[in-house]
Amino acid sequence: MWRTTAGARTMVVPSAFLSVRSLGEGYRSGRFTPVDVCAQAMRRLDAWEPRLNAFIDPMRDEVMRQAREATDQLARGEDRGPLHGIPVAIKDIIDIAGVATSYATKSVPPRLATRDADCVRRLRQAGAILFGKTNLLEFAYGIAHPAFGQTNNPCDPSRTAGGSSGGSAAAVAAGIVPLALGTDTGGSVRAPAAYCRIVGLKPSFGLLSLDGVYPLSPSLDHLGVLARNAEDAALALAVLARSPLAATAPARPRLGIVRNQWNHPAVTTEIRAAIAGAVARLREAGVEIVEIDLAAPEAMAAALLDILLPEAARIHAETFRQAEVGYAPGTAAQIRAGMSLPALRYLVAKEEQARWTAELDGIFTHGDALIAPTVPFVAPDMDPALSAEGDDEILSLTHANLTGAPSISLPCRSDGTLPVGLQFTGRPGADGALLALMRQLEPLL
Incomplete structure (x- = not known):
């Protein structure tokens, strides 16, 4: 001041x-x-x-x-x-x-x-x-x-x-x-x-x-x-929030690093090095870290888009019919893609969403939070466009949206000039516990 x-x-x-x-x-x-x-x-x-x-x-x-x-x-x-x-x-x-x-x-x-x-x-x-x-x-x-x-x-x-x-x-x-x-x-x-x-x-x-x-x-x-x-x-x-969030962090946290997101080829060397450093500091501080796998990140990203595209198309259908010319060309293309996506793909994606949510609940019987790169690269020049085939930007992000689990990105130290984020995902409904843990671990990152 x-x-x-x-x-x-x-x-x-x-x-x-x-x-x-x-x-x-x-x-x-x-x-x-x-x-x-x-x-x-x-x-x-x-x-x-x-x-x-x-x-x-x-x-x-x-x-x-x-x-x-x-x-x-x-x-x-x-x-x-x-x-x-x-x-x-x-x-x-x-x-x-x-x-x-x-x-x-x-x-x-x-x-x-x-x-x-x-x-x-x-x-x-x-x-x-x-x-x-x-x-x-x-x-x-x-x-x-x-x-x-x-x-x-x-x-x-x-x-x-x-x-x-x-x-x-x-x-x-x-x-x-x-x-x-x-x-x-x-x-x-x-x-x-x-x-x-x-x-x-x-x-x-x-x-x-x-x-x-x-x-x-x-x-x-x-x-x-x-x-x-x-x-x-x-x-x-x-x-x-509409409910109390009081919680305390565990005395000796146990984190699961999501192996098939951490090792994904889309993750750049810069991101990998920064997060490896953060993981090493966490281990030195007594945090137990184990490796786990979720469903293939490409499969989760594809399922998320198979839900998002038709639901967004339904929301925009009437406005799009009346004023298509007012949308950005890329947004209009995404709305059209949602309108043409087969209903079977949407239903399968909803079934996978339910299955992965149940599987995630089981994973949290063995740990306090999952960790992964927030995004696999530093800020690009322009926002990556969504595609029906999936998007590298959302590979580590989708499991939390599909399952409804609380998830937070914290900055971690990097040798590069641009920021790197480390994502922590907690048990659905345990937002207070996740945030208490973040306050404990944030200085180490």
Whole structure:
């Protein structure tokens, strides 16, 4: 933090990268206020945009109004908890009452939301500051619409921040906000987190309400959190969840490294070396690590797409019939692929999803979490396109979406210049235990 004098008042300007806990401590000690933090965030926004292209609508006036309100409330002793006065960016398929939702498409005009999504309502109740609507791939479906463009990576703006929640990831990684909401259907929170050197959490399927969040694939959709560390992600999840999450980490964790994802030929030498280093540090700290196999990652990726494509096509069928020309060509191609996918393939994929979910539950009788590369390569220049044959980017991501297990990407040390993510997947429904374990292991990575 640094200090500046304005008239007779000495103002402490907080660092752009403070944790949620540190921000809260600064508010309650009087060192700075939510107005100070949001003013700093606006300066960061101005410094990065439009280079990042992270925000569709930063909601500037509304952000500062909320900041003044939170500052006044805290000054009066009205304390709503750890997210009070904390800026949180919102992916622009999530409704905020009185704000237009664009879905990053030209197939429909922006729609003024008449009520908050459930997650937004919970953030408001906790005193959080809703800090703008972030850019995304069109309808969160794997293609950047040319009218909105790709979100670029704060670690290297010549590369993508990832999709589909890239705007939310970039906003956190650039020091604009400490928290952001995204959605994750096939890795859309965890992949951007890995590319941008931040934390990306996909909770258990059904733990967080998707009311007010535009759907993509109801069998696979999850709300997710982008954060600077595992503790911040846990604080956000505690506000958003509809059930208690209290848990403790095991005294001697046992992790299963997913051998057929770790050894997959798509995993680059750089990723393999970084994760080998992290695994070695975990072992040195007394973490037991065993090798396990899940179903072939190509089979899981193909099954995920055989579910996602037709479910997305069903959701978009009427809009696509009326306004096909408004979709990006790549998104339109994916919708057509979903419309033509044989029903038998969808049914087989749903059967495999049920079987793999049952098998995963058995695996957790022998360990606390599974580990694998989040993505097999560092951030590319452009977002990889989905394909009906599978996609290397999602090879390590799909098991968590198919089974509904909680999964989190944490940054790990690397000799390269670009970030590497290590993914941990826990037992379905055991989100609190997974996050407690992450807080214990995060310093070792």
